[in-house]
Structures are given as C-alpha cells and as structure tokens.
Amino acid sequence: MPKVILHKNGQAHVGEIKENGNLVVCAGIKTFPFPHLSYGCGMGRCGKCASIIINGAEHLGAPNWKEERKLGDHLAQGYRLACQLWLSHDLELSQDGIDPALSVMTPGTVK
Ligand code: FES
Secondary structure (H helix, E strand, O other): OOEEEEEEOOEEEEEEOOOOEOHHHHHHOOOOOOOOOOOOOOOOOOOOOEEEEEEOHHHOOOOOHHHHHHHHHHHHHOEEEHHHOOEOOOEEEEOOOOOHHHHOOOOOOOO
8 A cells, every 4th residue: 555645734644545546535535644635626626735746756647637737837846736646656745835826726727
C-alpha cells in the first residue's frame, strides 16, 4: 500500500492508502488523509486540492488536461491536483505555501 506523507500547516501527516487510491476520494470517506487534506470539487476544477509534490513525482502519471488547464505554469514548479492522482507508489506532498490564486475558479469553469 502506498505510504503518503502530507505536509499541512507545518505538520507532517503520515498514513497509507489502498493501491491505486486517490487522496481526495479517501478524504471524502473520512479515511487518511482526512481531515488534513484541502479539497473541493474532486473534479479538477476548483484547485483547492493543489499540492506540491516533494518526493515520488516520478511514479505519477503525466498531468491530464484538467491539471494543465488549472495549474498551467505551476506544473513546472512541482504542483499537481491531488484529485487527479491515483497512487501506486509512496508519495510526499505539501499543501503549505500553495499559491492562493489557484483556488480561484478559472473563467469558463462550472462551479
Ligand atoms: S478538488 Fe477541486 S480541483 Fe481537485
């Protein structure tokens, strides 16, 4: 099972999720990383799940079109949308210091 380290509000939260699990789905059913993970729509629109990948990015799939649309240049800085990631390897990520502009709905998106 993938081990996840989530940095949030200056603390490191450590847990495991099932193989090919999604952090937003897990938080939505109140399992780790609940209640520490910030998220909203679960559909790649709101940006509230934006995270900076610290370790394990090499095991993630390529960003999909939703991440490319929402994150833009932030992708090159290591940002990903947690709701668009299905994990099969260990991952360390942070939701500290996230650009607040990412939580603003982009024009043309449906709330
Ligand atoms: S939860 Fe809204 S973009 Fe990920």
